[in-house]
Amino acid sequence: MILKKENFKPDKKIKPFIGILLFLVSIILAAVTIPLGFIYGIFYNLFTKGIKGIGEYCLKIAISIDQLGNVAMQHLINTLWITPLGYKFGNRDETISSALGRNKQLETLTSFGKFIDTILDKLDPNHSLNSIDYYIEPTDQIIDKLAWIHINNYQILSTRSKGRNKYYIPGGKREGEETDHVALLREIKEELNVDLLVKTLDFLGVFEAQADSHKPGTLVRMTCYFAEYTGRLQAASEIEEFVWLNYEDKEQVSEVDKIIFDYLHHEGLLK
Template identity: 70%
Template sequence: MIKKEKDNRPDQKTSPFIGLLLFCISILLLVITGPLGFIYGILHSLFTKGFSGIGEFLLKIAISIDQLGNVMMQHLLNQLWIKKEGYRFGNRDETISSVLGKNKQNATLTGFGKAIDKILDIIDPNHSLNSIDYYVEPNH
């Protein structure tokens, strides 16, 4: 297992052009190689770990998509789901559910945020509280 030391430095400033270029390249790579990697991953998981391996593989993908949503929808979620003093969405290392859980603990969810949390609780009891990641690198 590889352990990475975190130094809690803020993300480096990047020029808008570099950000746009890397965004376009990442979308292009996802569209071109994503389907092949997905099919290979499903088959590899199936033949090495059986059906439980497929579940693990799909869970990893779901968590990654959730982290993407936390970044992509940060401004909207910060506006609609939490109060101004709440723990903010947008950290690329954290899931939406983790942020929702932290705000539930701190009683900083708006009415809409509480409704979303209740829906998640119907599907998976205490989902947001169980999803809290206490080891997330701070987002400055």
């Protein structure tokens, strides 16, 4: 089971000298402790879980190495594998395969990047797409948002902000260290003047696409919840109006909302 992170904290600012010093110390410690720890880990898992335990242990190490490679090789990979408008490698919380999958979705892989992806697909079909990690901490290229999915008679509630032409599923960004639930309840209260019932919140999924009105390679990650509410729906704050949309209205919404529309339509919830 993968537990979703609900709190995102910004990186602490470190002086360059401290960063170099910590890097050297970590290299020394790794050279001494990793071989010993690895051997012990192999035997520990062998005697406690058998071959399955060794496989799980090795997979965790492989993922960690992949994350290290995403940071250590970011500049080289960004030059060779993706176009200048692609999603950048280098997030310390993400694997190389995950970032590769995001660029495959955005169609920003270079010929060499496509070649690497093809090789991985031969070993593991749809490897990079299946490796996309929606639970990594946001960066400048990932806009973290929450959305309330409310469906009535196979139509989905959507909103249009003042001065905009497109409709958006109601929700918004978290403030500070808000949890998903706190942020979503606040946003919906501000936008539609109703109170979501916390006990009815039901996680739907996480969806990702190119962010509207942002430079190419900037993604919006939408974490979606179903929920019941109390009160009467009213357009408030920056919201000009709220409407009920069908699946055929998909072209009137944002890129990430289109993906959500497709999913809901496939599940028979939106017609």
